[in-house]
Amino acid sequence: MKIIIAGDGKMGAKLTRQLSAEGDDLTLIDSNPRVLESSEERYDVMVVQGNCASMEVLSQAGVREADLLIAMAGADEINLLCCVTAHSMNPNIHTIARVRNPEYTDQVYKMREMFALSMTVNPERQAASEIVRLLRYPGFLKRDTFAKGRVEIVELRIEKNSKLCNVALNDMDGIVKCKILVCAVLRNGSAIMPGGGFVLQEGDRIFVTAPTNTLAVLLHNLGVITHKVKSVILCGGGRMSYYLAKELQKSGMGVSIIERDQGRCEQLAAMLPDTSIIQGDASSQFVLESEGISECDALVTMTGLDELNMIISLYGTSCGVPQVITKLGRMDNSNILDRLTLGSVISPKELCCNTIVRYVRAMKNQTGAALTMHTIAEGQAEAMEFMVDKDTPHCGEPLKKLKLKKGVLVVCITKGGRQEIPNGDSCYYQGDSLIIVTNSERGIRQLKDIFE
């Protein structure tokens, strides 16, 4: 598929990496020749230098033959203009614009209609709602939902005193006393698809498939004490903080935002009446102490600097904050981060990238595309939900008789309203939905791709 990416920033580069590997023909537009040069050297793409909203530049980038335009430039207005211009030059093009100014949030649906956009993305807002979900179920590092919210893949870290430490997967059932499946383990930065004899160790991060209604049982049996989050400290007062505070306010949590810039504080105070805005440096321990870091239920660090976020999170953990969430802009060094106790790590860019990749895949195969897709284990594995339709082979055959590709695991079968964590004797029928986890490098695009 021919795709134009306007804006070769961090987000653009991330998309380029992912989509180029998926075999799409990419053309990048940016006004900075330096970043284009480095992208051209790194990926098999074509680059065009110039303003992405200019017709000449767009036509140079081949907008008339393109199937999709993804506008990821710095300013929302440029993204919108870029999409509108492209659409006027090629009425069949699909357009995705990044719109992240909070002032446009309420009119985003209207704008989609007005400007004929196929989709708008807002990474910060998406990340904020992800954090809200995490705060509702403290104890998990990450939650990805499938089957309309009825099944989840949750991430847990095995601590030294955990009941699961040094336990083989076969013996887990006796401890957790509910139907779950460990679908991937991240150990020392690499993802493993474990077998039944796999023994968990301290520091492993495990990815567990479980029906949503068993999550509470799971946490209880693992001895993770959870109480409802009542007070949250947010470090950094950017867009993401705003979205998050607004959501948290609704559920009646006490929220305080620590932000350094006086002007920004005043802005936030005007927009968020029920949140306490603290002007101060979040990296100073004194400020954190005086805002009650040792008594709060959750700490979310989302300043603009990844390093600062990490340090504040480490300090929060050492103060005994039950739930710490760290926002990171770049996940390149994630195998080093593994050893740090940063709590949950959220990357708005990664979340947004997943959304777009899912859209692109759905465009490519109209039928049989994944209903849901999440990357897990630092992007080394993918979890996808597929519908079993009449073309799917091997309906009604027990799983143990099927020859699946290496590194592919069926982790859940949803039949009507009932979720089944499959074993060797399980089988699926037309109309069921399957959740597949794979670390296979040969991309799985459709359900039939999982068979040898």
Add this chain to the structure above:
Amino acid sequence: MNYKMMGRFIGKILMLEAAFMVPALLISVWEGEIAAVRAFMLSIGATALLAWGLTWFCRGSKNKFYAREGLACVGISWIIMSLLGCMPFYLSGEIPGFVDAFFEIVSGFTTTGASIVPAVEELSGGILYWRSFSHWLGGMGVLVFLLAISTVSGSDNGFTMHLLRAESPGPNVGKLVPRMKKTAGILYLLYILLTVANVIFLLAGKMPLFDAVCTAFGTAGTGGFGVKNDSIAGYSPYIQNVCTIFMLLFGVNFSCYYLLLIRQVKNVLRDEELRLYLGLVAGSILLIAWNLQGTYKTLEETVRHAAFQVSSIITTTGYATADFDLWPGLSKAILLALMIVGASAGSTGGGFKCGRVLLVLKSLRRSVQQVVHPRKIQAVRMNGQPVGEKILQNTNAYLAAYTIIIILSFLLISVDGFSITTNLSAVLACFNNIGPGFEMVGPASNFAAYGAFSKLVLIMDMLAGRLEIFPILILFSRTTWKRR
């Protein structure tokens, strides 16, 4: 350095080379030349074995590749490819000396067309075919061919750009379409179509099939190996004119043809490099024809010979229909200047390239203006678009390297004691991938007289000229091999 990955790449290239030798083997079998058949069998076996060995030994390499590996890979693979490519000449005994055989094949792959064979017609069919085919393969580049047929998986696969840049001539090599595989495919498709058209036109002039194919290979790669002792002179005027036109066509930047295909005729007509190229051709033909008054019987003959020699030299092909060494001084001077200018960037021709000449002239003009107005800020433009300072800098560096290499090689080959004109034109003819020079290396004679050392120098010149200096130059740089 990622040696394993380089090994795998070179393995693939050798595999291709072995496959490309098979048609030559079949021709030898059909002709019943026992020595040539044996030589080709041995060469194919050795090449395939080495290719298989390299691929096996270097399996499971990491897919990381940077500029340094890309350039070095191109340089090394051309040298190894030539070493194996000269085996049929040497083993069949048709070119007895190893250095001579090596010279001949490098001259082939680099599309130079400088020969050390005194009597071409005595060579057997398979050997002649392989000699001409090496032009065709070297013209567009074997790595580009590899890029067109093989898929590089993974996400960090932009390194293929380094390979294309190293093998395609020109100051500013870019892709035609986003995917490297498709870009390379389009280039080869255009190349094949033009070659086939050339063969058809030659056949229409009642040229024998074998001659037509070999001549077309030589024209397409802008090489210059013929199958007759007198090059193209013995053929009819129609065939000579077909050659003139096709030589000129292969000296045009191939992206112009792509633009024509996607109907962007305006951009082609506005292309400054194309205008300079055609202008130089037309001007030189007129001047030489005027200068040659009275040498030939009719005006038609004068213009035909002038046009043929001009196209042959500017596209760096090196075919000849007349011994231009006997022409008057002005004509010779014009031809010598055209030798240096060369064909367009992105074509199969060699030389300094019209595009670079334009850039050098334009940046020179800017420098002159800046002497008068020291505060003047001015962008150098090409086809209306500003050219990046980096490209200008690279072009000037290229000019420097180009001059230094010519002077050095000229000094080195002077040990053989030939005249200054002979030596200088020999260096220019080899370095710019033309073929014939003046006097002792003129169109009526060949390079056999030079000693082994001079031949090696000229071999390096040919490789450096074809790959545009840097891929060969970095092989001699210590930083290339140092661990980082």
